[in-house]
Amino acid sequence: MPLLEVKNLKKYFPVRKGFFSKSHHWIKAVDDISFSVEEGETLGLVGESGCGKTTAGRCILRLIEPTAGKIFFEGKNILDFKSKEMRALRTKMQIVFQDPFASLNPRRVVLDLVGEGLLEHKLVKNTLEQKEKVAELLKRVGLSPDILYKYPHEFSGGQRQRIAIARALSLGPSLIVCDEPVSALDVSIQAQIINLLTDLQEEMKLAYIFIAHDLSVVKHISKRIAVMYLGQIVESAPSDELFEFPLHPYTKALLSSIPVPDPEIKKQRVIVKGELTQVMDREKGCVFAPRCPISDKECFERKIEELYVNSRHYVKCIKEGGIDYE
Amino acid sequence: MNLLNIENLTVTFSSVEASIKAVDDVSFGIGNSEVVGLVGESGCGKTVTALSILRLLPCPPAEIKAKGIFWKGRNLLKASIEEMHSIRGNEISIIFQEPLSSFNPVQKVGKQIQEILEVHNKKIENGEAYEKVIQMLSHVGIQNPEWAFESYPHELSGGMRQRAMIAMALMNGPELLIADEPTTALDVTIQAQILDLLEKLQKERHLSILMITHNLGIVARIANRVVVMYAGKVVEDSPVKPLFKEPLHPYTQGLLKSIPNPEKKQRLYAIPGMIPDPANLPSGCTFHPRCPYVMDICKREFPPLNKVDDSRAVACWLY
Numbered sequence: 001m002p003l004l005e006v007k008n009l010k011k012y013f014p015v016r017k018g019f020f021s022k023s024h025h026w027i028k029a030v031d032d033i034s035f036s037v038e039e040g041e042t043l044g045l046v047g048e049s050g051c052g053k054t055t056a057g058r059c060i061l062r063l064i065e066p067t068a069g070k071i072f073f074e075g076k077n078i079l080d081f082k083s084k085e086m087r088a089l090r091t092k093m094q095i096v097f098q099d100p101f102a103s104l105n106p107r108r109v110v111l112d113l114v115g116e117g118l119l120e121h122k123l124v125k126n127t128l129e130q131k132e133k134v135a136e137l138l139k140r141v142g143l144s145p146d147i148l149y150k151y152p153h154e155f156s157g158g159q160r161q162r163i164a165i166a167r168a169l170s171l172g173p174s175l176i177v178c179d180e181p182v183s184a185l186d187v188s189i190q191a192q193i194i195n196l197l198t199d200l201q202e203e204m205k206l207a208y209i210f211i212a213h214d215l216s217v218v219k220h221i222s223k224r225i226a227v228m229y230l231g232q233i234v235e236s237a238p239s240d241e242l243f244e245f246p247l248h249p250y251t252k253a254l255l256s257s258i259p260v261p262d263p264e265i266k267k268q269r270v271i272v273k274g275e276l277t278q279v280m281d282r283e284k285g286c287v288f289a290p291r292c293p294i295s296d297k298e299c300f301e302r303k304i305e306e307l308y309v310n311s312r313h314y315v316k317c318i319k320e321g322g323i324d325y326e
Numbered sequence: 327m328n329l330l331n332i333e334n335l336t337v338t339f340s341s342v343e344a345s346i347k348a349v350d351d352v353s354f355g356i357g358n359s360e361v362v363g364l365v366g367e368s369g370c371g372k373t374v375t376a377l378s379i380l381r382l383l384p385c386p387p388a389e390i391k392a393k394g395i396f397w398k399g400r401n402l403l404k405a406s407i408e409e410m411h412s413i414r415g416n417e418i419s420i421i422f423q424e425p426l427s428s429f430n431p432v433q434k435v436g437k438q439i440q441e442i443l444e445v446h447n448k449k450i451e452n453g454e455a456y457e458k459v460i461q462m463l464s465h466v467g468i469q470n471p472e473w474a475f476e477s478y479p480h481e482l483s484g485g486m487r488q489r490a491m492i493a494m495a496l497m498n499g500p501e502l503l504i505a506d507e508p509t510t511a512l513d514v515t516i517q518a519q520i521l522d523l524l525e526k527l528q529k530e531r532h533l534s535i536l537m538i539t540h541n542l543g544i545v546a547r548i549a550n551r552v553v554v555m556y557a558g559k560v561v562e563d564s565p566v567k568p569l570f571k572e573p574l575h576p577y578t579q580g581l582l583k584s585i586p587n588p589e590k591k592q593r594l595y596a597i598p599g600m601i602p603d604p605a606n607l608p609s610g611c612t613f614h615p616r617c618p619y620v621m622d623i624c625k626r627e628f629p630p631l632n633k634v635d636d637s638r639a640v641a642c643w644l645y
Binding site: 048049156158159186187188189190191192194195198213214215216217219220253254256257258259260261262263264269271272275276 | 367368483484485486513514515516517518519521522540541542543544545546547566567570571580581582584585586587593594595596597598600601
């Protein structure tokens with residue numbers, strides 16, 4: 001049984017034109033996605049801004065209430081949970097946000113930031129025990145335990161992200177949603193945080209949902225990758241396979257757009273036209289068709305189903321990725 | 327002769343409590359139709375260097391000291407305000423990271439671009455200027471230039487805004503374009519489009535570009551030469567191919583090793599420690615607390631930027 005299983009998850013946001021008018025249009029931020037995460041495994045969720053990857057991550061934690069779908073955590077559908085059950089569940093699912101400058105309350109010291117959940121969920125008996133536990137957590141994420149009474153502004157971006165990770169770890173979760181945890185950091189610090197995350201995963205058998213737009217980072221950390229475009233997962237595969245045999249034209253475009261730090265390599269490119277635009281009330285056809293280099297009339301009109309190439313690799317494209325690099 | 331030569335540039339920001347050297351004794355040049363990548367992490371002084379070339383830094387609090395910033399042999403630091411006006415946007419242009427905050431939000435995009443023409447050429451007629459703007463907009467790959475001309479900045483998408491920004495910068499046919507993290511705010515597929523565009527324009531117009539970025543992948547793609555900065559100093563200056571093949575400075579080596587390589591799956595190398603606080607820099611070589619090859623001399627003295635061969639220079643006691 002997978003640790004987390006998401007089935008046909010949907011989140012539609014209403015679009016209102018005026019204050020009083022009823023909404024007639026919907027933005028399909030997450031449109032019918034399904035995936036699962038095993039214990040101790042990392043699933044990468046990749047896509048450009050506005051593709052719905054963050055919304056998907058937040059729906060899993062019910063920080064945003066999904067419109068439809070099922071989310072099974074340890075076999076139970078958490079969308080049926082009452083708030084009390086949900087509260088207990090929060091110890092097992094945690095999140096690390098992108099911007100450590102915004103996700104830590106500037107008026108609270110590290111001890112409170114990291115240790116609040118411990119007291120709240122009665123995982124420690126008293127403040128003395130809380131202090132010990134927080135110091136231990138800080139050591140584990142590579143910070144000195146004598147920063148307990150410092151404020152977030154006294155730390156650099158990398159250190160803050162470590163504090164945020166310590167906070168996520170404090171309740172002993174089995175799943176952490178990492179929402180772009182390194183994209184606000186400098187290159188030399190990024191590597192430190194990625195290494196920390198992989199170390200913690202090995203030590204504590206954590207499962208991650210790693211949301212990012214940087215494919216090479218995602219590849220490095222994930223076992224499987226799901227590529228999202230306009231609310232849908234357009235391709236999902238084990239990460240090595242995705243890099244070696246990408247099928248969806250969008251995946252190919254993404255892969256070929258990563259600038260490689262080697263001037264000797266001239267990349268073969270798949271050029272995509274235009275930019276990601278939200279389409280309201282889209283009913284049929286492929287979401288990527290307007291930008292796709294190989295789309296034709298059929299792509300706009302047919303309902304696109306998942307096409308499995310093997311049991312772990314599927315693509316949502318009727319052309320089955322029939323393009324070659326130029 | 328180089329088009330632009332920066333010689334011993336030092337920029338200090340002073341406040342009551344402290345004075346911070348954001349840029350410390352920086353020298354490098356940009357040749358004709360050369361693309362120079364200026365690389366470094368946040369706070370290393372790359373943007374301050376770029377802004378001081380155009381004298382866009384407010385002084386005070388900034389204080390610029392230098393032997394000179396020579397533009398075609400003319401010292402920009404000695405130029406009068408009028409002379410600077412005629413150079414900015416005319417001979418040297420700059421584009422910024424976030425085009426939404428660089429445009430005036432309450433004026434149509436086209437009008438703002440047209441203004442650049444009119445400022446530098448008082449006699450130009452309205453119709454002619456309009457034609458020129460439309461031509462330039464379609465040249466930078468905007469599909470519907472008439473529509474873009476009549477739009478306000480918020481109506482354009484991120485990629486389009488950056489294209490409009492580039493159109494504006496190139497309006498008067500400058501010889502040098504300073505691009506300050508022009509693609510950082512954009513998605514990867516759009517980033518690739520903008521880099522393609524810059525490459526195309528560079529070839530057509532023999533533009534020189536100073537590309538400021540923290541992304542080594544972009545540098546590898548577009549630059550001929552790379553200048554690596556760390557904590558306000560230039561630590562390495564090299565043509566692009568040898569830099570990526572055989573980086574000399576330990577910082578450059580560390581940076582290159584810390585990028586995840588999709589081909590190989592192994593533990594990432596991480597440079598230990600943190601970027602130093604500019605108000606409280608370490609003694610000697612500013613990189614020494616993080617350097618794996620640190621020697622005694624590194625703690626005492628900052629190494630000079632020494633030439634290792636005709637084209638490469640590095641500031642490190644190892645060489």
